[in-house]
Amino acid sequence: MDRDAFERRLGVLLAVIAGLLGVLALRLWQVQIVQGEYYLRLSEENRLRVTPIAAPRGLIVDRRGRPLVENRPAFTVAVLPTEFRHPDGEIPVLSRILGVDPAEVARKLNEARARPFAPVPLRRDVPKEVVAAVEESRIDLPGVVVEAEPVREYPYHELAAHLLGYVGEVSEQDLRAFPHAGYQPGDLVGKAGVERAYDQYLRGQNGEIQAEVDAQGRVVRNLGMVPAVPGDTVVLGVDLTVQQAAEAALGDRRGAVVALDPRNGAIVALVSHPSFDPNLFAAGIPASAWTRLVRDPGQPLLDRALQAGYPTGSVFKVVTASAALDLGIVRPDTQFYSPGYYQVGGWTFHEWKALGHVDFIDAIAQSCDACFYELSRRLGADRLAEYAHRYGLGRPTGVDLPGEDPGLIPTPAWKERRFRRPWYVGDTLNMGIGQGYVLATPLQVARMMAAVANGGDLVTPHVATEIRAPGGRVVARIAPPPGGEVRLSPEALAVLRTGLRAVVTRGTAAAIQIPGLPVAGKTGTAEAPHGKPYAWFAGYAPADAPRLVVVAVVENAGFGAEFAAPIVQRVMEAAFGLSPAGDPRP
């Protein structure tokens, strides 16, 4: 094509574009000049009000669809700042009817100054009498509205409270930290547990009503509405029956229980005690109740299953045994002699019982400290630490719950940095039996046992397994890939599993026989900073093809075999349908 033809076509192109812009200009003339008066009237003459429609939060259900968290219809009294023109007169009346401190009302109104058109919730879940009182005083209270807003309900109260979490008004930090998450001041959001971790799915999307109101703030007519989109349902791997059994088995004692599926990391039960009732938070927790929870020496808000590192005691021998077997330091028939103490460098380490001559399998089964002191000394701290890291200890498991504690696996270099003191051989011996500086969460221990049970995969523990839209369509499946591999020789693993089975058949935990269900595991009795030792048991079943790992820890109780192993037994009986009350699963 020649240049002239090209320039002709450019002329046509420019003319077409100019024509299109001309169409826009004509349309703007029509809308702004011809119909301008009409639109101006629509925008100004009537008072327009936009009120949000609270989206019902999504449900949280257990693996068989039984709801663990629901919503209950309720009313919220809120104030529209633009229509609330006589605060000095209205606030006292309002705070008397609602039973809210006048200073609190003033503070909330002040915080909402940046968004004068959004209603400010003053009190949620108000009783019917209060709703009636507000409606009666309507003429004295312009700008006060009563909105239907569902309230969160936790039908099982303290059950699984740490796992489920609770809701609260979005904090200023959250608003600043996630400016694009769509949170508005006054919104209820998840603050802990699943409520927080899956808030983006659970919260849904608020709708709004746009209405024309008269001078008294009465709605003349609704102009438009965007319906609320209810939140998605979060399906957990938790089995309510197993959870209930675990809660009952732990009882009033302080401690934690974790049950998970070693094949995929799905958490089947997660208990932390003392607990709290998330219903307290559902409509905004009163300051006094909050102070009580925070000041309680039992720390009920702390999730002991994953937010606290405990000394593990002999449960750690799983790591020591793995290292010694994998590095060829010990064989199943290696003979040990325990006189009831162990001497090194002029120090004497006592143990719980003089076992005499034992082989390695019995050393595991009887939890022979002297035998493991000897192995630890030969392995050294750095190799012990390496195998502990391989089992995922000393770092978060990546569970889908907030606030996880990484635990602690000490090394000589760490001690030097932290305390400016050298590492002694005694530190190595303590480490090899899970004492001294070693700290791990029950969840980390559960994952370690899962790796033993499944042949070496470090599964990623997760409470949620599926997200479903309100209609039931699956929005997302949650199946996090394993966080790594332990990389243990198959022979070493086989010997270890033989030893863990012997713990239950003839060792320290021989008391917890379950007919028809071969269990393997390891007891632990960890010296506590104050009071009696922490009792541990970490086990899996069936021993030959494990489908469930259960870990229990009881604070200041005594022997693991006596206080923790029976808890694990009851959880397993419930999970495998062997208890009188249960039915068969999983």
Next chain:
Amino acid sequence: MSAAVARRLLRNVDVVLVATTFALVAFGLVMVYSTTRAGPRPLAFVHSQLLHLAAGVAVGLVILAVDYRVFARGAKWLYLANLVLLAAVLVLGRTSLGAQRWISLGPLGQFQPSEFAKLAIVLTLAKHLSDRPGPYESLRDLLPFLVHTAIPVVLIFRQPDLGTALVYGAILVGMLYAAGARQRDIALLGLGAGALSPLLWHLLHDYQRRRLLVFLDPSLDPQGAGYGLIQSKIAVGSGMLWGKGLFEGTQNVLRFVPEHHTDFIFSVVGEELGFVGAMVLLGLFLLWIARGVRIAALARDRFGALSAVGIVSMVAFHVFVNIGMTVGIMPITGIPLPFISYGGSALMTMLWATAVLVNIGMRQRKILF
């Protein structure tokens, strides 16, 4: 580069185009401030927009420093890199549900490859059209260019981003026409796209379908998807001749107009600055486009001329569809208003496109004295 050459290049900088561009950008910053100043940090959005402006100008200067034909030489790589980026959105976007047009860059924020892709397609298509200069005597001769454009469009449609995909159609048609394709063949392409639309319909999200249906018949859903459209028209119309005054708009403060700082920013222009302000803005766009067409006419080679046409087509289509949507004569498709809407990727793309235009003008065939 000798001093004489440098002087000649500088003399050929289209000062009017540059000035118009900065006038548009300034206009945009004021409107972004007007629409986002409510809240605890009134300058947060303007600040982000200024950062992207600085990045856009800096890279724009680099573009001016090299001869634009470098894009012709690197066209193959540009095309491939572009496809990789678009595919990356599909893969990486999958993890963050519902936000698949974006790739997160951590602290640097997010960027939207489909914006940059528009410019990449203009340049690579211009190269392709100058490698196969025609004459194009049948629809078959146009097929390679159709495929060239269709591959990225398919990737974008998977996201799915209807508006951006349509922009590619406009770019293709504008460039094919300027390149000398027969009008009959271009018309046939349009018919073909129309025949494909039932299939495209199937690929759209529900909300996109609702928006299109509402455009065809607003009474269909006056309380749902029609809501934004009605509010936008009220905002624009209530501005009347002179507007309610800068920062005096009420519709957007009331949150009645959705996405008022991005796609619907023009409804605030109309409300606050009235018909007069809207005409000033349209005038600036027309001037910008006319200068772009002039550069196409003066360009020293086919690649430069067709690149200029592609850039002009892109901007013109954005302006028409975006403003048309706020006054109810175009469907709601989610296309930003060039230089004005809040959004870093779009602003930078437009600035770079302007830099390419100026570059082509600097190295034009006639030396003007």
